[in-house]
Amino acid sequence: MNLNDKVCIVTGGASGIGKRIAERYVADGAWVAIADLKLEAAQATADELTAKGPGKAMAVAMNVTDEKMVNDGVAAVVAAWGGVDVLVSNAGIQIVHPLQDFPFEDWKKLLSIHLDGAFLTSKAVLPHMYKAGSGSIIFMGSVHSKEASELKSAYVTAKHGLMGLSKVIAKEGGKKGVRSNVICPGFVKTPLVEKQIPEQARDLGISEEEVVSKVMLGGTVDTEFTTVADVAEIAWLFAAFPTNALTGQSLNVSHGWSMT
Template identity: 75%
Template sequence: MTMNLKDKSCIVTGAASGIGRAIAERYVRAGASVAIADLRQDAADAVAAELTAKGPGRAIGVAMDVTDEDQVNAGVARVVAAFGGVDVLVSNAGIQIVHPVEEFPFADWKKLLAIHLDGAFLTSKTCIPHMKARGGGSIIFMGSVHSREASPLKSAYVTAKHGLLGLARVIAKEGGAYGIRANVICPGFVRTPLVEKQIPEQAAELGISEQEVIERIMLGETVDKEFTTVEDVAEVAFVFAAFPTNALTGQALNVSHGWNMA
């Protein structure tokens, strides 16, 4: 079996930093054409230029608010114009907001769910017709171990990440006849700016030290007390993108140093 992304057209949302950037870099290194989709055009363009310079693939920057249907449609249209179609979608854009349920502002709840769930839905909805035209494709959602677990203070995030499992499975069922696969990557804690921000927030909410947040809350269930890396996640994203058959669809894979072995 050959797993190959050479000359494939890929869209990665939230790709100007963190996990999304690492996935985009992995795809470009494999020879793919990658759209760096992010809120800020300048940040997306800067990453695209850097990755293109490294090659052998290429990248372009695309401004995209994944909660805005018009922006999603326009962004995907730009990718199709530049690359000729869409083969791979990685719906990675996300945020984190932590509060106890009774103190969770409804506006924040709706904002988080919109970015994670509406974003996954809108980008998938727009890309699927282009994948059908290409004879297949791969849709990858960035879930979390919180797609299977729950933690205090994260009601919106846990709800959103659980929801991605259901959406991926429906797309896998609907897309199978067209060669369209859908899978979910479920990382443990990855030390990105998103996670760095959570450490003091959770320490304050729970009344414990930042070190306790890291050792007990974030890494307490791992086998080795190690953070997952962006490179770990990017390698799994490569496999999901490049796997050539429907044998690998509708699945969720933990990348978590053993935290949750479901």
């Protein structure tokens, strides 16, 4: 299995988990579009990864909640490289509040980025995958696709929703050679998670050290954070796996934080 010369789009690919996935793909010979809200950051990442090779990367400006920007971004990739073999819908944010205090605008914003983004990017790439008779769509879920935590009503709802969307795509795409799967990481120490630590400490009335040791890592088997490299390896597996034997599935990458 390999990704040599495969055309891949990674949303939120300029930093964090998305960047590490893009790096893993380029290292395997893939051509990767770094689709990100921040074009300058996307271009910097694309330049960095292309210099490393053996694959290459390009930058695409994309707000995943904007249908025209999504369609234009996918069209630019197809125009440059001829198609799309892999989509990693990775763009996401986190907002935490007790449910009774959760601003409706924040609820809509989070669900839009996670769910509308997954829907719009999938809708845009599927015709190209169907035409080619193959493809892999990968959603960045979470252990919260299967579990729940306090303060995360919007996030848990969105991540559960991705599981359903992925299964529908797997059903619809199976006869056309398109697979769809969900990666479910545990806590990965990215800026997104770093930001949560003081917020959860405030809302739960505990120390930041307790947020890490009890809330984030207390359910693991070894009190270890999941790494971006861990997640990237599973993203490579889902992208490179050659048959429908692996579709409609979800895989936890969480040091045992969730075992469902």
